Amino acid sequence: MCIQCCLKSLTGIDVKSLKNKKLIKKAIQSLNDLTPEELTKITHVCGTHEMTVSRFGIRSIIPKTIEVIPGPGCPVCVCPSYEIDLAIKLAKEGKIITTFGDMLKVPASKESLAEMKQEGEDIRVVYSPQDALKIARNNPQKEIVFLAIGFETSAPMTAAVLLDNPPENFSLISAHRLTVPAMELLLKEETRKTKGFICPGHVSTIIGLNPYYPFSEKYGMPCVISGFEAIDVLIGLVQIIKMIKQKKPSVINEYARAVKPEGNLKALKIIEEVYTVVDANWRGIGTISKSGLSLKKEFNAFDAEKKFDVHIDNSVDIHPGCRCHEVMLGNILPPECKLFLKNCTPEQPIGPCMVSHEGTCSIFARYGSKNFLRFE
Ligand code: SF4
Ligand code: SF4
Structure with a gap:
């Protein structure tokens, strides 16, 4: 159901604007009417959802028995020191390191990429993997390494670069991670006792609805894929609480204006072509089974760790x-x-x-x- 239809069924009003205050009030009223008696924890796994929740003060306007909990929804935060340490080591060996701006300040085992840059290493901020590729093409005499991070949303963009006939002086460190295995891990966490998931909007544009069905069918966990407006999140909460009350857990696509049930088949195909799913370390959380994307053997020549035969012992994730x-x-x-x-x-x-x-x-x-x- 798209948000307009969803709002219509909820409020009886045909809506065009997602920022309409009246509608937000109605959604809050619906939530108040559904107030659970017991503390009900609902988890999201997306940094942008947390931004919406915090920016609009959603925690302060919903019933106190509903607790919105942020999960591991930021690809920068979950990137372990190991991958950054690798990039630092390669920078010290004279390679040009390229990555997204946020990665520079992230503390690794001893130092950050920003500190290395200050010390004179060639570390460059890029806005896309294509930018890194361009630097490689423009500097054929230098080795260019791209530190690739992100969830299912960014993994296809990195993969596309490898399918675009990259030059020999280009390689990458893949710190890509998958969201759904992390959601599974959260279910096992005793302290949180999640009762439902607000599923990540952008990630779902790639993976579609199918990966969430085991949560509702196997674990009885309601899932709503939400957009990023305050009204999207509020509607998501209403739908989750309703499913809990009716004891009918399911997967609802509230973000149908962007998410297709089947996801983005082209992007999924590219992911399958380039990566192997591996057990992967998440910073401070530890190894999560089948949660990382490593380059397939065919791309060994572009896998910086293998190409330069580098390894880090005893990296430190949490200081x-x-x-x-x-x-x-x-x-x-x-x-x-x-x-x-x-x-x-x-x-x-x-x-x-x-x-x-x-x-x-x-x-x-x-x-x-x-x-x-x-x-x-
Ligand atoms: S859905 Fe988008 S904003 Fe949310 S965590 Fe994933 S990449 Fe970040
Ligand atoms: S040190 Fe504390 S406040 Fe700082 S990022 Fe870690 S948890 Fe957050």
């Missing part, structure tokens, strides 16, 4: 005092970390969750007061 892993698992909210906005700030981050725009601590630092209303 003393940092509770990013607990934030990413949704076991605590950022203000529960003693370093939050004291030693750890967006200007001087200690943990990865404070670095990226999609990191939960960084979002709480920017919009936290709206979240805190409910704790006052």
